[in-house]
Amino acid sequence: MSDPAAARVAAMPRTIALVGLMGAGKSHIGRRLAALLDRPFFDSDAEVERAAALSVRDIFETLGEPAFRDGERKVIARLIDGPPCVLATGGGAFVNADTRAALMARALCVWLRADLDLLVFRTEGRTTRPLLMQGDPRAILGDLMEKRYPVYAEAHVTVDTRNEPSETTTARVLAAIDAYWQTQDRTDR
Numbered sequence: 001m002s003d004p005a006a007a008r009v010a011a012m013p014r015t016i017a018l019v020g021l022m023g024a025g026k027s028h029i030g031r032r033l034a035a036l037l038d039r040p041f042f043d044s045d046a047e048v049e050r051a052a053a054l055s056v057r058d059i060f061e062t063l064g065e066p067a068f069r070d071g072e073r074k075v076i077a078r079l080i081d082g083p084p085c086v087l088a089t090g091g092g093a094f095v096n097a098d099t100r101a102a103l104m105a106r107a108l109c110v111w112l113r114a115d116l117d118l119l120v121f122r123t124e125g126r127t128t129r130p131l132l133m134q135g136d137p138r139a140i141l142g143d144l145m146e147k148r149y150p151v152y153a154e155a156h157v158t159v160d161t162r163n164e165p166s167e168t169t170t171a172r173v174l175a176a177i178d179a180y181w182q183t184q185d186r187t188d189r
């Protein structure tokens, strides 16, 4: 690995968990980051879908949101027990107190913070997110921002995402993780 920051972060014995609202780019950036670090990539939504053999939308419709949340909690608990990876979490995962505590203790949590216009733009026209199909997506996202941003703010690292090439965001995420990790007391690793 020629980039020293990437080499340091790759050697970090912790999973990197990306948290934040729908449309923040957790899966997209997570996949790129994993490739850069030569780590496996997981997406908690995809893992829940695989376990249930149903799409997120169908799980919400047929089994209900609590069943989805339960699956999400189990999938994340399993993944953070495994070898270090990059994990894109569903937007509601970090809001669950147990999941958040587990992620904060075992993973390095990165909040991808985005403004409302960007989230609306990035989620527009998609039909895969049941929460955004229950009314006006802008109003729903605005409401979720109000409720969830103080919780996401507990993540170890915050990175603002903008409408910029994903390599640029990925590089900023990497630099922020590297800077954070270098401030950590080695005995606490």
Ligand code: S3P
Pocket (backbone or CB within 6 Å): 020, 021, 022, 023, 026, 045, 056, 089, 090, 091, 092, 093, 128, 129, 130, 131
């Ligand atoms: C949700 C976010 C979605 C998915 C589900 C619920 C949420 O994931 O887990 O639709 O509560 O914010 P993404 O954040 O990956 O879109």
